[in-house]
Amino acid sequence: MTPTPDPDGPAVARPSAAPAGSELSTLASLRRLLPFVRPALPRLIGGLVAALGASLAALAIPRVLQALVEGPLAAGVATGDRGALVWPTLAVLGLGLAEAGLVLLRRNLVMYPGTRVEAELRIALFRHLQELPAAFHDRWPGGQLLSRSMGDLGLLRRWLVFGLLQLVVSTITIVVGVGFLLSTAGWLGLVYLAGAVPVTVIAFWFSRRYRVIARLSQDQSGDLATTVEESVHGIRVLKAFGRHREALDSFTDQAEELRRTELRKASNQATVTTSLQLVPEATLAVCLVLGVWLTASGEITVGALAAFFLTAAVINGPVVDLGQTLSMTLNARSAVDRYFQVLDTPNPLADPPHPARLDDVRGDVALRDVTFAHEDGPPVLRHLDLDLPAGTSTALVGLTGSGKSTLAMLVPRIHDVTGGAVLLDGVDVRTLRRQDVRRAVAVAFEDPTLFSATVRENVLLGADPDLPDDARDRLLRESLDIAQAHFVRDLPDGVDTRIGEEGHSLSGGQRQRLALARAIAARPRVLVLDDPLSALDVATEEAVTQRLRRVLADTTSLVIAHRPSTVALADRVAVLADGRVTAVGTHRELLATDAHYRHVIASLEDDWARREDTEEVRP
Numbered sequence: 166m167t168p169t170p171d172p173d174g175p176a177v178a179r180p181s182a183a184p185a186g187s188e189l190s191t192l193a194s195l196r197r198l199l200p201f202v203r204p205a206l207p208r209l210i211g212g213l214v215a216a217l218g219a220s221l222a223a224l225a226i227p228r229v230l231q232a233l234v235e236g237p238l239a240a241g242v243a244t245g246d247r248g249a250l251v252w253p254t255l256a257v258l259g260l261g262l263a264e265a266g267l268v269l270l271r272r273n274l275v276m277y278p279g280t281r282v283e284a285e286l287r288i289a290l291f292r293h294l295q296e297l298p299a300a301f302h303d304r305w306p307g308g309q310l311l312s313r314s315m316g317d318l319g320l321l322r323r324w325l326v327f328g329l330l331q332l333v334v335s336t337i338t339i340v341v342g343v344g345f346l347l348s349t350a351g352w353l354g355l356v357y358l359a360g361a362v363p364v365t366v367i368a369f370w371f372s373r374r375y376r377v378i379a380r381l382s383q384d385q386s387g388d389l390a391t392t393v394e395e396s397v398h399g400i401r402v403l404k405a406f407g408r409h410r411e412a413l414d415s416f417t418d419q420a421e422e423l424r425r426t427e428l429r430k431a432s433n434q435a436t437v438t439t440s441l442q443l444v445p446e447a448t449l450a451v452c453l454v455l456g457v458w459l460t461a462s463g464e465i466t467v468g469a470l471a472a473f474f475l476t477a478a479v480i481n482g483p484v485v486d487l488g489q490t491l492s493m494t495l496n497a498r499s500a501v502d503r504y505f506q507v508l509d510t511p512n513p514l515a516d517p518p519h520p521a522r523l524d525d526v527r528g529d530v531a532l533r534d535v536t537f538a539h540e541d542g543p544p545v546l547r548h549l550d551l552d553l554p555a556g557t558s559t560a561l562v563g564l565t566g567s568g569k570s571t572l573a574m575l576v577p578r579i580h581d582v583t584g585g586a587v588l589l590d591g592v593d594v595r596t597l598r599r600q601d602v603r604r605a606v607a608v609a610f611e612d613p614t615l616f617s618a619t620v621r622e623n624v625l626l627g628a629d630p631d632l633p634d635d636a637r638d639r640l641l642r643e644s645l646d647i648a649q650a651h652f653v654r655d656l657p658d659g660v661d662t663r664i665g666e667e668g669h670s671l672s673g674g675q676r677q678r679l680a681l682a683r684a685i686a687a688r689p690r691v692l693v694l695d696d697p698l699s700a701l702d703v704a705t706e707e708a709v710t711q712r713l714r715r716v717l718a719d720t721t722s723l724v725i726a727h728r729p730s731t732v733a734l735a736d737r738v739a740v741l742a743d744g745r746v747t748a749v750g751t752h753r754e755l756l757a758t759d760a761h762y763r764h765v766i767a768s769l770e771d772d773w774a775r776r777e778d779t780e781e782v783r784p
């Protein structure tokens with residue numbers, strides 16, 4: 166299970182640790198959203214103006230009331246002229262209606278850009294995740310990526326359409342309102358303004374504490390999502406080993422930890438809200454005593470006193486809400502940091518600025534002086550040389566952990582070499598566009614990943630999208646036939662049957678055959694097969710092998726072999742040991758000349774004999 170991050174921890178490459186972005190101020194962090202927000206700015210600004218208009222209408226009501234009290238009300242009451250009250254009453258009603266109308270307008274204006282910006286951010290993240298190399302995905306827990314692309318972005322949308330507007334409008338309302346207070350009743354206004362000192366101290370103290378807790382809670386949500394994802398993904402293993410109670414206990418611990426963090430968050434927010442409520446209320450109490458005294462001594466009028474308290478009542482709302490607005494802003498800041506922590510991850514496998522061109526790929530592959538180490542790991546391959554001439558098939562054989570799969574991943578650039586080069590038709594694959602390399606090279610993995618889509622969509626995933634429909638149908642049928650995937654006919658809707666998430670509704674052997682068909686349907690010049698027949702029974706493997714040989718006749722292929730029968734697929738065999746290719750030859754030649762090869766084949770035979778005794782190999 167993923168460890169809980171320390172939000173104050175060092176900014177290392179640990180996925181859930183605080184990013185370098187957290188060194189930025191909150192404003193600088195949030196400003197990073199600007200490129201995404203820019204297209205939506207006109208509507209957001211419109212919403213802001215509407216919100217401001219609504220606040221100013223609310224602030225204007227006390228001024229009208231002051232004018233009413235000091236003018237028509239006093240004069241009208243004295244002369245019995247009640248008609249003088251009509252215009253001020255209509256003005257208050259008009260301002261009230263304007264406020265309500267502007268609030269409605271604000272909501273309508275900001276709703277669209279909020280969802281638009283959220284969608285754009287999500288699409289940009291997904292695009293970047295697709296681009297990032299496999300090494301990134303090996304390192305990052307899925308739940309962290311899920312929580313960043315869902316929870317964090319939802320939080321940002323709410324902040325954009327509500328928190329940001331509230332922050333700006335509250336600030337302007339408070340500034341304009343305090344201006345009114347100072348102009349209405351000078352001394353009283355200054356006393357009210359003195360309350361800003363404790364409010365600033367509280368807001369500063371709160372921001373420092375809350376920022377850390379907000380980040381912790383978002384990271385813990387990501388860890389929890391990872392646990393759910395892992396448990397659902399591995400549900401069969403958990404059930405098979407009867408470990409669901411342990412999984413539940415571990416989940417409960419993590420959920421409890423998140424609950425405690427959420428409680429800390431809520432308690433901090435409650436403290437700040439209470440403090441921010443107390444300060445203006447206490448200030449108003451002092452102002453009341455002082456105001457009555459000033460009115461009695463004739464320093465200010467009754468109308469000015471009434472206007473002062475009505476204005477202060479309008480300002481108090483935003484001051485009290487400051488805690489909520491601040492916490493929303495700090496949550497949004499953490500969400501931005503977490504979002505850009507992924508988006509800022511550079512892509513070492515990016516296309517070169519001036520890619521080389523390969524028009525007609527022959528399929529000559531050469532690994533020259535190749536060294537490769539997984540991140541933070543020792544070198545798996547060291548100064549390795551291997552030639553795969555166009556149209557030949559080579560089986561790669563080695564003891565477990567010798568680096569066969571790693572080597573296979575270097576050809577389609579799933580990983581890049583850390584030293585030396587992989588050449589396709591004499592051209593370093595790093596100088597080519599990834600799309601061109603992947604069009605030329607297809608891979609079928611031992612553990613096949615299928616998508617929750619139809620059989621047709623899964624198999625034709627890498628096929629030329631410009632092929633006409635009948636050619637695609639033919640290709641689909643041929644590929645399924647070569648891979649001996651006849652079981653497809655028995656599915657409820659044949660090739661149009663949707664297979665469940667990751668193909669779990671199929672057997673291991675069926676999944677492998679669909680993955681093999683997918684690699685064949687890509688019509689590659691170079692085919693990399695990472696032990697693609699391991700889950701098949703002997704008879705099916707034999708049938709697939711026969712048909713596959715025909716396909717491999719004019720395709721360069723590299724077949725990773727875990728059992729002797731797979732070796733038979735290839736023209737020649739390369740032996741991998743100590744990070745190098747130590748021998749190349751036919752199966753017979755190597756059996757006669759290479760002691761290590763004999764040892765590997767013997768151990769593969771033992772291994773398979775043991776597996777067949779203990780395991781059901783499913784057709």
Ligand SMILES: Nc1ncnc2c1ncn2[C@@H]1O[C@H](COP(=O)(O)OP(=O)(O)OP(=O)(O)O)[C@@H](O)[C@H]1O
Binds near residue numbers: 303563564566567
């Ligand atoms: N994503 C990874 N991150 C770090 N190390 C890795 C990663 N994948 C593989 N390794 C390490 O690289 C080495 C070679 O692994 P690889 O899977 O290439 O071996 P293999 O020969 O294909 O093994 P097997 O026959 O068991 O499938 C192993 O020591 C393994 O632990």
